[in-house]
Amino acid sequence: MKQTVATLRKMKEEGKKIAQLTCYDYTTARLMDEAGIDMILVGDSLGMTMQGYNDTLPVTLDEMIVYGRSVARACQNTFVVIDMPFMSYQISPAQALESAGRIMKEAPGAGAVKLEGGALMAPQIKAITDAGIPVVAHIGMTPQSVNAFGGFKVQGKGEVNAERVLQDALAVQEAGAFAVTLECVPPKLAALISKKLDIITIGIGASSCCDAQVLVYQDMLGMASGVSPKFVKHFAEIGQQMKEAFADYKAAVQDGSFPTPEQTYAKSDCSDEFLQSLDAKYSEEGYIKRIS
Known part of the structure; x- marks a missing residue:
């Protein structure tokens, strides 16, 4: 069955967990589609996993479209989300809409776009969704803001920060996002947000309380170099086998x-x-x- 925004929402309503993985190429996407993965994120994490950068900042919109269209062509049933890279939407709602429009037009088969940021990005989310393009928001630890955070760190610790993350979640829902990724958020806060929101919560390092889970596929297959983040589980050691x-x-x-x-x-x-x-x-x- 082809996954859509409607079918994914129904899964949340019925209490069925949603499985999402990152992917960046046709061959791997085809395997994920055949395995029944519900959602694929063509993440700007490709800057690190596919291009070898230390962070996601150098990735361009053109690159996201090229990788995204390859993944979308492979998916008969899996719902494909494509990341909007750094500085492709932050300047203004008009810029965000133009970038999102390019992704949907030039990567046929994509179902939604994803952007980072909470309340500050609500106008951008509204502009995109008002044009009929589904949006996944991303709050908590947002990798495009790694320099502002001083590294990849857990967000939502302490009362003030926890309330800010909750406010961000409510703001992106109000702006029209149909889902929100919670990255590196403490479990109790993730549970509260998932209870408060009508939209889908996608956890990465945010406990099993979320409606969905996402991992970088190279991490979960043991292909990544260096020490894996705490939230990663190796489901295979494909890297060693390769x-x-x-x-x-x-x-x-x-x-x-x-x-x-x-x-x-x-x-x-x-x-x-x-x-x-x-x-x-x-x-x-x-x-x-x-x-x-």
Whole structure:
């Protein structure tokens, strides 16, 4: 069944948990779609996972569209959300609408856009949703604000900060977002927000209290380098398996065990005599004489 805003809302109403993963390419998206993943986020996290930057800030709108359209083409049933990158919406509601419009027009099959920020971004969210484009908001630890936060840190600690995160959640709902990502938010606060909101809450490092969960797929498959965030669970160690497969391939090439006859096309229709004549015809000495 094709997931839509309506079907995802129904899942929340019925108390069914929603599974979301990030994805950035056609092949992986096809596998996620076949596995029944409910939502895919084409995240600007690709700046780190696919491009090797230290944060998401260098990612451009054009890049998000290219990655997004590849993912959307693969998904028959999974609902695809595409991130709006840094400075593609912050300047004004008009800029936000133009950027969101480009994403939806140039990445056919996408179902929604996502942007970071709470109450301050409410005008942008309203402008986009008023144009008929579904929006996922993102509050708590917002990676595009990593420099303002002084790093990737838990948000909503302490009474003042907790109230601010709740106010942000209510503001994005009022502005028209159909879902909101809560990143690195304490469990009790995430539970309160999920109870207060009618819209879908998507947790990443925000406990199981949320309506949905999202992880970066390279993290959950054990492909990421370095120490994984506390909220990550490795559901497989694909990274190690890939390294072993790459090493096995290199060894097989070097020792001549690959390719075998089973990996080789049928014999040539040419006779051995003809091939020998070609060998003689194009021998280095004879060939040089003919072209000189």
